[in-house]
Structures are given as structure tokens and as C-alpha cells.
Amino acid sequence: MAISLPLLRRLRAPMGLLHGLADLVFAxxxxxxxxxxxxxxPVCGRCRSRLPPxxxxxxxxxxxxxxxTGRDPGARCQECADWPIGIRLARSACLLRGPAAALVHQLKYRGWRALAGVMAExxxxxxxxxxxxxxTGLIVPVPTTRRRVRERGYNQAGLLARALAESTRRTAFCALSRAAAGTSQTTLQPAARRANVAGAFSLAADRRHDIAGEHLLLVDDVLTTGATVTACAEVLVGAGARCVSVLTFARAPGRLRLD
Structure with a gap:
């Protein structure tokens, strides 16, 4: 049945309103x-702008x-004073607060894999x-346990490593494995964190030749005390890597006073 032009004109306003409501609800x-x-x-421009380094x-x-920090800028840094010599450096894209903390949580616990590309960018x-x-042509993600992979369906550090490798023309591969976890690192103090990951990491099968003499880029979502990345670096350097640099999306502020 043909619809007259006047009727179409009368319908146009309510249809436009419906489209606007649909955009609002389903955007x-x-x-x-x-x-x-x-x-x-999946991240708005305002939140992207609130990810300062x-x-x-x-x-x-x-x-x-x-x-x-209340310390002499020329004094020895107490955050990395006990790091192994095999770690060349560590850097993070932003501080773990505001939108950065929300993105880490959504990727790690809510299944939003699409965030890996935003964070790796x-x-x-x-x-x-x-x-x-x-x-650092080779990227190694910090591993998680098999149980965590079964629960989440992925390792968030692995997603970040692959996205970063794709955007920077590097190669990402799993060189480490992790034993069954005890207490979550998120609830522990620095000394307990180090004890909790002692012996937790090992070289994955048949990876010794791949890392021999290499400067590796170790990738994770968050750097807090450094207990996890130093434990990983010790295994990699002990297995023949020349050194390890660390890159994470976020850095926990720790004792930093931000006010």
C-alpha cells in the first residue's frame, strides 16, 4: 500500500525521535x-585523555x-634497590588510578578483551x-596459572603482548609458565609478594634456544612492587637471556603522594 507524502512527513518527527532514543540506549x-x-x-575521548603518564x-x-616522594631526587631509588641486575629498565604507560584502574579491572575480571588494543596502543x-x-624484538607476557586461563578464557598479559607486538612489529611468544597460585598478589605487602612468587615461574618447554642472548621485553598489565616481574626476569636471564626490560600499562602509585 502506497503511503502519501503528507503521512510520511507526519511520521518523520516521531521516527527521528525513536532513532535518537535507540542511539542513546544502544550506543x-x-x-x-x-x-x-x-x-x-570502547573508551570515550574524555577517559582516554585521563590516562596521563x-x-x-x-x-x-x-x-x-x-x-x-619526600626523598632526595638524587638518592638511590628504593623501589628498585633490590631488583636483579638482569633488569635493564621498567616503564609504564600511566598510573593506576581513575580510568586506568577501571580499564585494568574490566580487562582482567570482566572479559572485555577489546580493551587490550586500547591499552597496548x-x-x-x-x-x-x-x-x-x-x-627488544621479542615480547614475553607475564604468565598466569592454567586455572586462571580456564576461568577467564585468556591471560590478560598475553592479550596485551600480542596487541603490542602487532602494533610495533615485534614477536610475542610465551616463554614462561606459572605454577598454581597461592594467595592473590593484590592483597599482599611487598615482602609477602616476593615470597608468594618465589619459585612460581619456570621456563616453558623448548624456549631456551629462543631467548638465548636476547634482550627481552616483559609485558604485564600492572607493575606494583616489581615482585612478579623480577621473579620472571630472574628465570629468563638464568635461562640465557642477556637482559630484560619491562613494560606495563599501569604503575601502582605505591608511596607516591599525588596531592
Whole structure:
């Protein structure tokens, strides 16, 4: 049945309203704040702009912000004082607060795999010394346990490593395995964190030849005390890697005073 032009004109306004409501209800939501994601889902432009890098000056080795810590900027950094010599440096794309903390939570616990690309994009923009950029052609994700992989369906560090490798033309591969976990690292103090991961990591089968003499880029979602990455680095260097640099999406502020 033909619809007259006047009727179409009368229907146009309510149909436009319905389309607007549909866009409002079904538009992609930002996974950090819950608002409209805008033209670059799954994270809105406002939340993307609120992922600032750690404020300088940074420790040249571990990348911890040394501004307003109450310590002499020239003093030895206590965050990495006991790190093994095999770690070249560590850097993070942003501090673990605000939208960054929300993104880490959504990727790790809520199954939002699409966030790995957004987070890896920010990691790819972290300034690195020339030798680290040139030499780290191999990316190794921090492993999780088989039980965690079964529960979540993935290792979040593995997703970040693959996305970062794709965007930076590196190669990502699993060189480490992790034994069954005890207490979650998120609930522990620094000394307990180190004890909790002691002996937890081992070299994956048939990977010794792949890492021999290499400067590896170890990737994880968050760097807190460094207990996990130092345990991983000790295994990799002990198995023949020349050294390890660490890159994470976020850095836990720790004792840093941000006010």
C-alpha cells in the first residue's frame, strides 16, 4: 500500500525521535566511565585523555615517579634497590588510578578483551631508550596459572603482548609458565609478594634456544612492587637471556603522594 507524502512527513518527527532514543540506549558505552563511548569505542575521548603518564622525574631504571616522594631526587631509588641486575629498565604507560584502574579491572575480571588494543596502543607510545627500542624484538607476557586461563578464557598479559607486538612489529611468544597460585598478589605487602612468587615461574618447554642472548621485553598489565616481574626476569636471564626490560600499562602509585 502506497503511503502519501503528507503521512510520511507526519511520521518523520516521531521516527527521528525513536532513532535518537535507540542511539542513546544502544550506543556503545565507555568501559571506563559508563558514558557514551563516542567515535572510538570502547573508551570515550574524555577517559582516554585521563590516562596521563607517570609524572617526571622518573627513576631512570624502574620508572617510578620521584616527584613529591619526600626523598632526595638524587638518592638511590628504593623501589628498585633490590631488583636483579638482569633488569635493564621498567616503564609504564600511566598510573593506576581513575580510568586506568577501571580499564585494568574490566580487562582482567570482566572479559572485555577489546580493551587490550586500547591499552597496548598507549603502551606503544611510552618513550624508551634507543637500545631498548632496537634490541627488544621479542615480547614475553607475564604468565598466569592454567586455572586462571580456564576461568577467564585468556591471560590478560598475553592479550596485551600480542596487541603490542602487532602494533610495533615485534614477536610475542610465551616463554614462561606459572605454577598454581597461592594467595592473590593484590592483597599482599611487598615482602609477602616476593615470597608468594618465589619459585612460581619456570621456563616453558623448548624456549631456551629462543631467548638465548636476547634482550627481552616483559609485558604485564600492572607493575606494583616489581615482585612478579623480577621473579620472571630472574628465570629468563638464568635461562640465557642477556637482559630484560619491562613494560606495563599501569604503575601502582605505591608511596607516591599525588596531592
Amino acid at each position: 556503545p558505552r565507555c568501559l571506563a566511565c559508563g558514558g557514551p563511548a563516542g567515535p572510538r569505542p 607517570p609524572p617526571p622525574p622518573l627513576c631512570p631504571r624502574c620508572g617510578f615517579p620521584r616527584l613529591r 598507549r603502551m606503544a607510545g611510552v618513550p624508551l631508550p634507543g637500545d631498548v627500542r632496537r634490541e
